[in-house]
Amino acid sequence: MSTPGWHGHAIKRTAALAGCTALVLSLTAATAQARPGHHPRDTARQTLPAGDGWASRGAGTTGGATAGAERVYTVSTWAGFRAALAAEGTAPRIIRVKGTVDAVSAGCEAFAAPGYDFDAYLEKYSPQNWGRDTDLSAEPDDSPEGLRRASAARQDQAIKANVPANTTIIGVGRGAGLGGVSLQIKDVDNVIVRNLTFESPVDCFPQWDPTDGDLGNWNSEYDSAVVHGSTHVWLDHNTFTDGEHPDSAAPAYFGLLYQQHDGQLDIVRGADHVTASWNVFTEHDKTILIGNSDSESTAAVDRGHLKATFHHNLFKGLVERAPRVRFGQVDVYNNHFVAGDDYAYSFGVGKESALVAEHNAFTLPDGVSPGKVLKRWNDSPLTAAHNRVNGRTTDLVAAHNAENPDVPLASGAGWTPTLRTKVLPSRSVVSAVDRGAGAGRLH
Numbered sequence: 001m002s003t004p005g006w007h008g009h010a011i012k013r014t015a016a017l018a019g020c021t022a023l024v025l026s027l028t029a030a031t032a033q034a035r036p037g038h039h040p041r042d043t044a045r046q047t048l049p050a051g052d053g054w055a056s057r058g059a060g061t062t063g064g065a066t067a068g069a070e071r072v073y074t075v076s077t078w079a080g081f082r083a084a085l086a087a088e089g090t091a092p093r094i095i096r097v098k099g100t101v102d103a104v105s106a107g108c109e110a111f112a113a114p115g116y117d118f119d120a121y122l123e124k125y126s127p128q129n130w131g132r133d134t135d136l137s138a139e140p141d142d143s144p145e146g147l148r149r150a151s152a153a154r155q156d157q158a159i160k161a162n163v164p165a166n167t168t169i170i171g172v173g174r175g176a177g178l179g180g181v182s183l184q185i186k187d188v189d190n191v192i193v194r195n196l197t198f199e200s201p202v203d204c205f206p207q208w209d210p211t212d213g214d215l216g217n218w219n220s221e222y223d224s225a226v227v228h229g230s231t232h233v234w235l236d237h238n239t240f241t242d243g244e245h246p247d248s249a250a251p252a253y254f255g256l257l258y259q260q261h262d263g264q265l266d267i268v269r270g271a272d273h274v275t276a277s278w279n280v281f282t283e284h285d286k287t288i289l290i291g292n293s294d295s296e297s298t299a300a301v302d303r304g305h306l307k308a309t310f311h312h313n314l315f316k317g318l319v320e321r322a323p324r325v326r327f328g329q330v331d332v333y334n335n336h337f338v339a340g341d342d343y344a345y346s347f348g349v350g351k352e353s354a355l356v357a358e359h360n361a362f363t364l365p366d367g368v369s370p371g372k373v374l375k376r377w378n379d380s381p382l383t384a385a386h387n388r389v390n391g392r393t394t395d396l397v398a399a400h401n402a403e404n405p406d407v408p409l410a411s412g413a414g415w416t417p418t419l420r421t422k423v424l425p426s427r428s429v430v431s432a433v434d435r436g437a438g439a440g441r442l443h
Helices: 078-086 118-125 144-159 296-302 396-403 426-436
Strands: 072-075 093-097 100-102 160-162 167-171 177-179 182-186 189-194 197-199 207-209 217-219 225-228 231-236 239-241 265-268 272-277 280-286 288-290 308-311 314-320 329-333 336-338 347-349 354-358 361-363 374-376 383-385 387-389 392-394
Touching: 072 078, 078 093, 078 100, 078 160, 118 144, 144 160, 144 207, 182 189, 336 426, 347 354, 361 426, 374 396, 387 396, 387 426
Parallel strands: 072 093, 093 167, 100 177, 160 182, 167 189, 177 197, 182 225, 189 231, 197 239, 225 265, 231 272, 239 280, 265 288, 272 308, 280 314, 308 329, 314 336, 329 354, 336 361, 347 374, 354 383, 361 387
Antiparallel strands: 207 217, 387 392
């Protein structure tokens, strides 16, 4: 079996996949009554402060803060992490991650179905042999595409981790993380994720779609974290990165990038009341998606939901979607955006979105104008006030409209955020965020 690019390349980690499934019970003190805004000395038992973004709405977000000692797990392997998540019951739990837990330590070849051969896949579906008019959906199970599908299904089952309700997942110290993992926060309430470095999952088996665009495209799966239909989720002091596998190191096939990454964070399918604070999102293309479709079936689920707050995050070296928004009332304040050479845009203004972007700072390289910060996908008004670009106060809507007079945006999202902690003036954002955001900086 031949494999391309990163296939078969084991992500180097200190934790091993196989072996121990035993859960080591933490000896930390148990059970003070959790309440929004409670900050005990033990960071694993801290709760979201009252008034801190949409996740503080209603009962707030407490995660596993009240977990008894028997429901506190310290894990250092992928098997141990999944076992802690699978422990029975919905009573609060705390999962302390020690070191880097790697879901793909055995490499991509471990997921390949018998008979899968990437060279055969390239040969059969090359534009010269297959053309660009027919997709691969009808290919039989024993075809190269069928074997790719089977391989992809094995990876899907192996790297996804389903998070139960009333859970806190927190990294221990400065070196904790999840490598190659797709964290699924799906149809649950009350989850906290803090102090972890997420290295984006590498899709070992992207699909070639010759009908995607004029030239075709490689399409991949797996986000680092997905909030799907869930409520009251707090993501704090994490780092999301492509790490050892940046797109710049990926090969090209059929003249196009062999894309093995999807997103870093998705908030979709009626998810609601999410706060993302003091995170770093870096080295990625399609970063954050809020609402995944314009379709009416999706709209029926998403309308009135997808309320999310992003504050004091560092967005650095990204291409796009920081975030791209459909439907939701999304508050983005006190963030620092640092653009690189491949920068496309930061805020994607999508269908029925109600984006408020205030008191943010943007650092753009020479030749990149403030008019690129906004990208209009739909004619949805937004509020974008008190933002600074390269040290100067800038009206982002006016800058966009000056450069894009044929597709103007209107000001006024139609709502005013009230769930905010202390709001810094935009001139103070760069130093505060650069100093405090990301994994390993939690106090």
